[in-house]
Amino acid sequence: FFSFKGFDNNIYYLLTPEGKYYNFSGCGNTLNCNHPMVYQMILNCLRYWVTTYRVNGFRFDLASILGRNEDGSPMNKPPLLQSLAFDPILGDVKLIAEAWDAGGLYQVGTFPAWNRWAEWNGRYRDDLRRYLKGDEGMAQAAALRMVGSRDIYEVHNRKNASVNFITCHDGFTLYDLYSYNEKHNEKNGWNNTDGAGDNNSWNCGIEGETDDVEVNALRRRLIRNAFAILMCSRGIPMFLAGDEFCNTQFGNNNAYCQDNLTSWLDWSRLEKNKDIFQFFQYMIQFRKKHRLLRTNISDGACNFPDVSFHGIEPWQNQFADHERYVGVMFAGHERDTGPEIIYIASNSYWEELEVKLPVLPVSMCWEQVVDTWEKSQCKKKMEKNSFTIRPRSVMVFVGR
Template identity: 65%
Template sequence: MKDALKNFSAVPEGPFSATGEIAGYPVRPGLFLLNGANVVPGGVSFTIHSVSAASCELCLFRRGEEEPFAVLPFPEHFRIGNTFSMIVFGLDIHEFEYAYRMDGPWDPARGLLFDPTKYLLDPYARAVTGQSVWGSSRHPGQAYHARVVEDVFDWGDFSDPHLRFQDMIIYETHVRGFTRHPSSGVSCPGTFEGLLEKLPYLLELGVNAVELMPVFEFDEVADGRTVDGKQLLNYWGYNTVCFFAPNTSYTAAVEYNREGTQLKKLIRTLNEHGIEVILDVVVNHTAEGDHRGPFFSFKGLDNNIYYMLTPDGSYYNFSGVGNTLNCNHPMVRQFILDCLRYWVVEYRVDGFRFDLASILGRDSDGSPLAEPPLLESLAFDPILGRVKLIAEAWDAGGLYQVGSFPSWNRWAEWNGKYRDDLRRFLKGDEGMAWAAVERICGSLDLYPPDKRQNASVNFLTCHDGFTLYDLYAYNQKHNEANGWNNTDGANDNNSWNCGAEGETDDPAVLSLRERMAKNAFTVLLCSRGTPMFLAGDEFGNTQMGNNNPYCQDNEISWMDWSRLESHQQLFCFVKELIAFRKAHPVVRGKTAPAGCGWPDVSLHNGVPWNKEIDGCTRQIGVLFAGRNQEDTQDDLVLLAINAHWEAHWQQLPELPAGMKWRLVLDTAQPDSFHPQRPFDGSGLQLEGRSAAVFTAEKV
């Protein structure tokens, strides 16, 4: 006891003086309005709540030990309403871990699962112990513990970029997979530090927003399996263990009681260089799963409140992984709001992408709500007032809300229809030309500008599905390594292998694949809306045909940086295309009217001013016109695409006097951004499966 009380002399007088003693520790009622564990002068305030619990115990552990060295029951007068709060004095925060035990009714039919023998992780924990070594196994039944975190990070004169949605170019990546491959050349592979080492690369590429796949603490070994001698892990991280704690296995060094420091450094440094950071958050389910899953937090607090339950106490499964958070219950809604506010205030993140966001709009019985309270709260919260809110507007229960997600003009959406329509058009499917025009012009059929501003996040690839290279290298998914007999992953990929399945030495096939990738990037970066692409697509990264590598912590998922050299031409093309988009605001969104009197958007399908699709079923021409505010010069950009396998002529509209057309890029040529073939300014023969971009300039 003497060692445990070595800081007893530090117990202060005054407002934080002890009023009693429990298990040899000076204590007093805690800070009821501050959830979690918070350092106060001389002690730590522990606060947790439960509606149905009869009693609560605080359990203290020495670092790395599984049995507590002290158990402190909360006295009844340390409880207000449904909240337990206690300040414990004399603790050395660097030497202990903590968890809770709750007692109460056990009635599974009513969803009540209180078990006083279970150690429960604090939902508001700022750090989770035992997670700092990637892939290290926790033995069955081992409890999660939490640590107290000291916030000592100095943000200095921090100021984030506050980019407009239409000016963003989002780069989606996995923290570990971005640099884990030996070819990455970084000193701290697979970590926040490793990602930061690649900052010069990100700046050269030109992206200005990085969307990080889950960085909340998750348990990568929870569903571990062995297939063909390889250990499979929950690599992606869509199984949250704790919503307030960063994933400590992504740090380059253990950060005892300083957890989050390296992530904060990463965010601050990226922001200082004009790159915003968006977190992919999973607030639709947890790693506790269904009745077969582990029991470590919400199940033992208020299982019937935090999870959607059927009338017989079973778990609704709109997430596809066992359970579904009851997001629109007032307590759960407040918890999610507290979580996101915390990440904005303490980590200064610039936005959130919400996994399976349609779940956030479901009622406790699973029915969709017209005006979900949670989504409204997030839309109007003052702390979240300037962060980006991006919804994956569907869920595993079949609710698909692309174009109809409740927004209050604050929510953007991953535009799944953009992906599907453009994939089909670009590979040459009949009858997709008009849908392609709609998507390129900003999907005004889905997001009328008077109702939905900046709502469309355009993408052709993301972590879930084929990489861009694989999109044009495989007709079918090849997920055998996942161990599910190739039954997992999407079947509707709208892909095309260009004549050979998988890897090939055929130069004609390889050339066509690169052209198809260039076409895809040209369309994506010349479309109105916010473009997003998967890290590595810019240099032909492959997953060997696996379109669902959620469990592959190996070369299937890791970015192979050696392909940057072998696909240097594609990388340079994407880099120049990003710079082109930044230089032409008329592509990104509506600007001041052009002086020539041309409309903001016009169609030139094959010939000037042709809005008809008949006869041009695989060929379109889209012209964006506006005025550059900096020099009052007209900014005219014409995107022409021929998705047919035969060549077609693209006639250009006649320009006002004093201007001429310039051919900016032609994907039919190897050096696409520096076209060598003659161009007389009146039109261009578009080769089969190619795209071209023209701008107008003064004579």
């Protein structure tokens, strides 16, 4: 056990002019990360873990703390972050930032990265959650998140900067996201005051567990929707362990203090929710098979740009606030397999819609490969250039 306060309280911690601890961590104090002695200690620790234990990457919780000055203000070029970015031993390891802290500093898209750091894209989580549950005015933001958040991350200099996620260890599981409107943290002992209140969740009409067949079917479809969009978005996808079989924390969105069934993975749910598990497998395989979903491979193909947006009519760059349908199309040309087009259709509206697909060259045709309205997936050649998308569902088409 080491007491940094005992070594030198003034050096190791950020202190107010009155000598109190700045609390940007939410844990009562904050390390003075950019003091030469402290950032050297941090560098030495990371190097040791890489060289001795072969750790190949680090994710930094509340990483914006690492960029604060001794007075608590954010620095333009924090010495620690710059050293981490250019360190010869850490040069090949992954550096991932949770680009905010408990003091209100929010740096998604502006984190001092030197083109080395990836970031948890909190805006991806927030915007997609709101869009997928049908909030008004979210179609434009959803489209931008799906194509790599190019309004946040500069396309050429911040490649692979966006870690896309809808759920993580903090907050609701994916199952709970569509089962609870409110957090239920009473058992944590803080009268339900702990944990975030802005979850952008939707219980589909009934709070918590239910035997209602229609509500349960809707919840499972929304889970499929969320994962389909995640797997079809540019960026690095991340999902919470257990989401693949509908793990639940019973509405607790801050279960760190629960060493029991609330926070454990309940593997018995795997058999019960095998259809969801198989859908996750299917979408992961689909993403791995199609490099076009992961990156720009040729700046477009067949006179289509690399990325384009579409409404129920093709070629729509802007979405009005009332719209709840988003079509995103990727186009590219692989040297070995030729041109490929992928069109992702997402309908967060509560009614079905008639949609027209972009017209392909005469030598190509559309094939439906995903429809979240259905429990199991099967491929189907399209006989016409339009389709019906059911309420609150996602479909994916491949043009070859």
